[in-house]
Amino acid sequence: MTTADKTTLKIGVLALQGAFLEHIHMLKNLPVVSDAIPIRTTEQLQSVDALIIPGGESTSMALIAERCGILEPLREFVKTKPTWGTCAGMIMLANEATSAKKGGQQLIGGLAIRVNRNQFGTQKESFETKLHMPEIVGETPFHAIFIRAPVISDILSDDVKVVGRLEQKVGQTEAETIIAVRQNHLFATAFHPELTYDNRLHGYFANMALEHYKN
Numbered sequence: 001m002t003t004a005d006k007t008t009l010k011i012g013v014l015a016l017q018g019a020f021l022e023h024i025h026m027l028k029n030l031p032v033v034s035d036a037i038p039i040r041t042t043e044q045l046q047s048v049d050a051l052i053i054p055g056g057e058s059t060s061m062a063l064i065a066e067r068c069g070i071l072e073p074l075r076e077f078v079k080t081k082p083t084w085g086t087c088a089g090m091i092m093l094a095n096e097a098t099s100a101k102k103g104g105q106q107l108i109g110g111l112a113i114r115v116n117r118n119q120f121g122t123q124k125e126s127f128e129t130k131l132h133m134p135e136i137v138g139e140t141p142f143h144a145i146f147i148r149a150p151v152i153s154d155i156l157s158d159d160v161k162v163v164g165r166l167e168q169k170v171g172q173t174e175a176e177t178i179i180a181v182r183q184n185h186l187f188a189t190a191f192h193p194e195l196t197y198d199n200r201l202h203g204y205f206a207n208m209a210l211e212h213y214k215n
């Protein structure tokens, strides 16, 4: 490559459904982010360096994406461009999902994990907890909000690195504790980091995207 490294990024947030505005707000406070925009069309998608797929409802998001004709362009995008899926966004990025909608649901795929939807039960069973994720956010624990969250039940490739786990509780298998993974330019978290005031994970994602574009 002859072009200079990128020093700033234009990041898109898929805005078909769910908690996209909160992500845009978090991104706008990062110095390396030159622009943060909602993505609803293929043209908008093709204009960004990196993408966040937000939390919400993966079944609705998939239906809207299909109807808008953006599902295939999203599949192409995630093959080469940095993408972070949070909660429903993590489900969308997964290669396989269990407890999926009857009759199946479309996924974007790309991330070699199997997720189990609604692992922790209904809205009522939503919870908040402190996560220790030293590799990605340093030693200070991250306050994480889980809302009808999925879990990563299986890792399907050696390229996938576990970067976050829940504390193990009675009755949980070890796999049922995995809630954050990284696979090259793809990143996924089962919780909602955009609903806190802590932008360390957004900073981590922006840095990993900058690294991706380094010559």
Ligand SMILES: NC(=O)CC[C@H](N)C(=O)O
Pocket (backbone or CB within 6 Å): 054, 055, 056, 057, 058, 059, 086, 087, 088, 089, 091, 117, 118, 147, 148, 149, 150
């Ligand atoms: N907070 C969320 O994103 C919930 C995800 C939702 N349970 C789904 O299956 O899509």
